[in-house]
Each structure stands twice: as structure tokens, then as C-alpha cells.
Amino acid sequence: MADGILVKDLNAWFGTLHVLRDIGLAIAPKAVTAIIGPSGCGKSTFIRCLNRMHEVVPSARVSGTVLVEGANLYAPGVDPVEVRRKIGMVFQRANPFPTMSAFDNVAAGLRLAGMRNRAVLNDAVERALTHAALWDEVKDRLDKPGSSLSGGQQQRLCIARALAVEPEVMLMDEPCSALDPIATAKIEELILELRKDLTIVIVTHNMQQAARVSEATGFFLLGELVEFGVTRELFTNPRDKRTEDYITGRFG
Amino acid sequence: MSALTAGSALAVVLPLILLFGFLLHQGASAVNVDFFTRLPKPVGEAGGGMANAIVGSLILIALAGALGLPLGILGGVYLTESRDRRLPWLIRFVADVLNGVPSIVIGIFAYTVVVLPMRRFSALAGGVALAVIMLPIVLRTTEEMMRLVPASLREAALALGLPEWKVILRVVLPTARAGIITGVMVAIARVAGETAPLLFTAFGNRFWHQRLDQPIAALPLQIFAYAIAPYDDWHRQAWAGALVLIALVFLVSLAARIATRGRYSAVR
Numbered sequence: 364m365a366d367g368i369l370v371k372d373l374n375a376w377f378g379t380l381h382v383l384r385d386i387g388l389a390i391a392p393k394a395v396t397a398i399i400g401p402s403g404c405g406k407s408t409f410i411r412c413l414n415r416m417h418e419v420v421p422s423a424r425v426s427g428t429v430l431v432e433g434a435n436l437y438a439p440g441v442d443p444v445e446v447r448r449k450i451g452m453v454f455q456r457a458n459p460f461p462t463m464s465a466f467d468n469v470a471a472g473l474r475l476a477g478m479r480n481r482a483v484l485n486d487a488v489e490r491a492l493t494h495a496a497l498w499d500e501v502k503d504r505l506d507k508p509g510s511s512l513s514g515g516q517q518q519r520l521c522i523a524r525a526l527a528v529e530p531e532v533m534l535m536d537e538p539c540s541a542l543d544p545i546a547t548a549k550i551e552e553l554i555l556e557l558r559k560d561l562t563i564v565i566v567t568h569n570m571q572q573a574a575r576v577s578e579a580t581g582f583f584l585l586g587e588l589v590e591f592g593v594t595r596e597l598f599t600n601p602r603d604k605r606t607e608d609y610i611t612g613r614f615g
Numbered sequence: 616m617s618a619l620t621a622g623s624a625l626a627v628v629l630p631l632i633l634l635f636g637f638l639l640h641q642g643a644s645a646v647n648v649d650f651f652t653r654l655p656k657p658v659g660e661a662g663g664g665m666a667n668a669i670v671g672s673l674i675l676i677a678l679a680g681a682l683g684l685p686l687g688i689l690g691g692v693y694l695t696e697s698r699d700r701r702l703p704w705l706i707r708f709v710a711d712v713l714n715g716v717p718s719i720v721i722g723i724f725a726y727t728v729v730v731l732p733m734r735r736f737s738a739l740a741g742g743v744a745l746a747v748i749m750l751p752i753v754l755r756t757t758e759e760m761m762r763l764v765p766a767s768l769r770e771a772a773l774a775l776g777l778p779e780w781k782v783i784l785r786v787v788l789p790t791a792r793a794g795i796i797t798g799v800m801v802a803i804a805r806v807a808g809e810t811a812p813l814l815f816t817a818f819g820n821r822f823w824h825q826r827l828d829q830p831i832a833a834l835p836l837q838i839f840a841y842a843i844a845p846y847d848d849w850h851r852q853a854w855a856g857a858l859v860l861i862a863l864v865f866l867v868s869l870a871a872r873i874a875t876r877g878r879y880s881a882v883r
Contacts, residue, residue, distance in 0.1 A: 419773055421698050448776025458767040462789040472775040475785050521771065528775060 366433055367392040367562060368413065368532065373427035375408050375417055381586060382408050386427070388581055388591045395554060395563045397573035397594065400583035401609070406566045409583065410534045413564060414450035415443040431532065448476075450532040451525035456541050457517035459509030459524070466505040468520055472528035487527050495523035496553050515546025522553065533557065535565040539572065551576050570610055574598050582606045638861065642854030650855055655821050655837070661848060665856055667823050671738070671832035672807060672863070675817060678742025678827070679806050683749035684799060690750075691757025691795075692783060707758075710751040721747050722812030730816060738824060738831035741817025745806040752805065756798025760791040800868045807864050810835035834860045 368390040375383035383405045390396045398406040411417040412425055415436060429436040436446050459468045467474070469488045478484060488505075492498040497519040501512065509520050518538060525533060535554070539547040554563060554576050567573050573580050574594060581591040582603075590597060590606045601607040608614055649664045656663030694703045725744035730736055764787050772782040788795070813819070818830040819840065834856050841853035 416774060444776055444778050447774055452774035456767060458771045460786055475777050475781050
């Protein structure tokens with residue numbers, strides 16, 4: 364993962380709606396990159412292009428290049444299923460599988476991929492939950508439904524579920540927008556911990572959050588990448604007038 | 616207002632309660648061990664039972680289920696998952712029309728495609744007729760229930776790097792399970808009481824059937840035959856048959872609910 368993720372000429376559409384225009388940026392490995400911007404600016408679409416989830420929606424289309432470890436995700440013959448195994452994703456709303464226990468949720472990625480060895484699964488689940496800072500809170504209720512946990516715990520359960528398949532990159536689509544400040548703080552702490560091993564891209568509505576957790580930040584507006592750079596510089600000394608207007612709260 | 620709604624709710628279940636009470640009143644006296652273990656007696660002899668019809672009905676339902684459920688559920692999955700627009704639209708339309716086709720017509724269809732080529736009435740033909748009745752119900756319920764599963768669950772599973780068929784099989788279908796089972800129960804209850812399509816397919820049988828390609832007895836047929844006969848004894852047995860039929864549907868629903876009860880099912 365020395366190369367991080369290199370995005371070149373990325374365009375995306377929903378039907379005839381052009382939602383991303385000529386995006387190009389370099390995401391550093393083992394660091395946190397934040398994507399900010401007003402609603403509908405294409406930031407969610409952008410990270411969904413990084414693990415080929417955009418094309419799951421009917422009529423959605425992508426063009427361009429996304430290089431991960433030098434290999435293009437959109438090269439012909441690349442299996443999106445393999446891409447998604449290496450590039451995990453956490454969504455805005457915690458979405459544990461309602462028919463599964465907490466344990467089964469975390470084990471789902473491995474088990475449904477064919478792993479049956481109970482010891483391996485136990486081990487992977489404990490490791491993922493520990494990694495997601497949830498082990499101590501749920502180790503006695505692993506057989507309870509995942510949906511019986513609190514909102515913040517459910518989101519960390521989803522992070523653990525994504526971690527269990529040992530991805531190299533973690534995409535987070537507004538992971539804290541449905542959480543209270545305490546649960547949010549826990550997730551942010553977790554993000555800072557995870558970046559030691561993973562490349563993280565986080566979409567957030569919350570500019571303070573971007574400032575707190577990320578090394579680099581990209582500002583999206585109307586489907587374009589307006590500015591991309593070191594987080595501190597982008598927030599203290601934006602180069603573009605539109606970025607300045609947005610971060611100072613003049614619109615958005 | 617709440618009196619009005621409560622009254623309406625009561626009015627809805629009142630027919631069922633009355634029906635059950637009436638059946639109990641008329642039929643309970645003829646329900647005894649013989650009824651479940653004996654074959655029908657010839658006219659004029661007292662006693663006898665409907666053992667063959669009870670077993671026959673169960674076999675017919677099993678046959679219909681074996682044919683109709685896999686097709687209906689897989690078809691429902693197709694209707695939910697297909698990205699094509701025209702073919703699913705057409706299938707939905709045809710299924711809804713099929714749902715409205717009178718069951719006697721479906722009986723004629725089974726007569727034409729199964730009875731005529733085989734040159735005999737048979738349990739198989741009855742099973743095919745009932746399966747055709749079940750199909751649209753199971754198909755549409757499966758589709759509706761799968762649509763109720765939040766897209767976010769599907770996305771979560773896809774984002775774990777699972778192929779689409781596994782996402783459907785291991786995440787979407789289990790989440791929709793309770794709803795699908797309800798649909799299956801409705802379909803079974805519906806066909807368990809069907810009489811018309813069995814008249815010239817399963818045909819009925821006063822004795823035990825030997826093989827599935829022979830005529831077979833069924834409770835609704837037996838009830839029909841006994842109810843239109845001029846003997847008081849048979850009328851009582853017909854009432855008892857109706858009571859047993861309803862109890863059977865009730866028990867099958869209950870058993871299926873218990874047997875397939877998920878630990879945590881989302882859509883109900």
C-alpha cells in the first residue's frame with residue numbers, strides 16, 4: 364500500500380445526470396483523507412466509486428481511472444467483488460444484518476465467503492471487535508441480535524464487520540451523522556487508531572470532524588473537486604474563494 | 616372513534632368466530648377416532664371415517680408445495696433482482712391475471728395437460744392444479760417481501776465483497792423470511808380448501824390410493840360428495856370434514872411458523 368490511491372479523470376453519472384466531473388487526486392496510504400462539501404456535491408458518489416459500489420445502482424455509470432497499489436479498479440476484467448473485499452465500507456446509518464447475532468454480523472464476511480473453521484472465526488471476530496474498540500462492551504452479548512446494541516455500538520459493529528475481512532482501505536460515508544457527540548468521539552478515536560494500519564477515506568458533513576481526524580481534505584462542490592490539500596492549510600488558508608466561503612459558513 | 620375501530624375489527628373476525636362455532640356445533644359430534652382412522656362406509660352402514668381424504672389432502676398439498684414453492688420463490692427473487700424492466704412487468708401482469716382466474720378453469724387446464732396425456736385422473740394432476748393456484752400468490756409475496764428489505768443491508772453485504780447471489784441467499788432472503796412464510800401459509804390455506812380444480816384431476820377415491828398416478832381422495836371433495844348426498848349420517852360427516860379441514864390449515868400454519876421461527880426476523 365505504499366502508493367495509496369490515485370484517482371484520475373473520474374467521472375460518474377446517474378442516468379444522464381453528471382454527478383462527478385473530472386476528479387483527480389492522490390490519497391495517501393495509512394492516513395486519513397476527509398471529503399467535505401454540501402449535500403448533493405457528489406462526495407458520497409466519489410467514495411462509492413473507490414470500491415465500485417456506485418455501479419450497484421441501476422443506470423449509474425463511471426469512467427476514469429482509480430489506481431490502488433498501481434492497479435486500475437476499472438480495468439476490464441476486474442471483479443468488483445474482489446475490489447470490495449480489499450476496500451471496506453461503512454455507511455451513514457448503522458446497518459447490522461437484523462437476522463444475525465452480533466457475532467454472526469462480524470463473522471458474516473468471512474463465513475459467507477466460505478470460512479467454516481470455528482476457531483478461525485472466533486479469533487477473527489475477537490480481533491475485529493477489539494480493533495473496533497467494541498470487544499469489552501459486547502463480549503458477553505455476542506449471541507444477542509446486532510440490532511439490540513446502541514446506535515454508536517451498532518456503527519462500531521459495522522466497522523468491526525468491515526474490518527473482519529482485513530481490508531487495506533476503509534471508506535466511511537458520514538459514519539457519525541446519525542450519532543450523538545459521545546458516540547461520535549468514540550468513532551473518531553477509533554479512526555485515529557485505525558489509520559496506523561489502514562488507508563481511510565471519510566466523507567463528512569462536519570468540518571470540525573474533518574479538521575480533527577484527517578491529514579488531507581478535499582472540498583467538493585457541484586460534482587467538482589474544488590480544492591484538495593493538507594487539512595490544516597485548507598482550513599486556515601484556503602486557496603479557492605469557494606472553499607473559504609464554505610468553511611467560514613457563508614453557504615452550505 | 617376507538618369504539619368504531621374496535622367495532623370494525625370485531626366485525627371482521629366475527630364471521631370466522633361464528634363459522635368456527637357453527638362447525639363445532641354441527642361437526643364435533645362426528646369427529647372421533649374412527650373419523651381419522653377409518654375409510655368411508657358404504658351407504659346405509661353407520662360409522663366410518665375420512666382417513667383416506669385427510670391423508671389425500673396432505674399429499675396433494677405436499678405435491679403442490681413441492682412444485683409451486685420453489686418456482687414461486689425463485690421467480691419472486693427474479694422479479695426483485697432483475698434490472699430488466701419489460702419481462703418482470705409482463706410476468707407480474709400475467710401472475711396477477713392468473714391469481715384472478717377461477718379455480719375451475721385451472722382445473723380444466725390441469726385436466727388438459729396432465730389427465731388427458733396420462734389417460735387417468737391422478738394425485739399428480741391434482742397437485743399440478745393446486746400448484747398453479749399457489750404460484751402467483753407465492754411469487755408476488757416473495758417479491759413484495761424482498762422489496763421491503765432495506766437497500767442498506769444489501770449494500771452492506773455487497774461492500775463486504777460478497778457476490779450478488781450470496782447477498783440474496785444469505786442476507787436478503789433470511790431477512791424477508793417471515794413475510795415469505797406468511798405468503799406461503801396463505802397459499803397453502805387457499806389450496807387446502809380448493810374443491811373445483813380437484814373434481815376432474817384428483818377425482819376423489821373412496822379407498823386408499825396406491826400410487827400417485829391414481830385418483831386420490833381429498834377432504835374438500837369428500838365434503839362436497841357427502842354434503843350433496845341425501846343421508847343425515849353423511850351430512851354430519853361432511854360437517855366433521857369441514858371442521859377437520861379448518862383445523863388442518865390452522866395446524867399447518869402454526870407448525871410452519873414455529874419450525875421456521877428465526878431468532879431475529881426483521882420483516883413481518
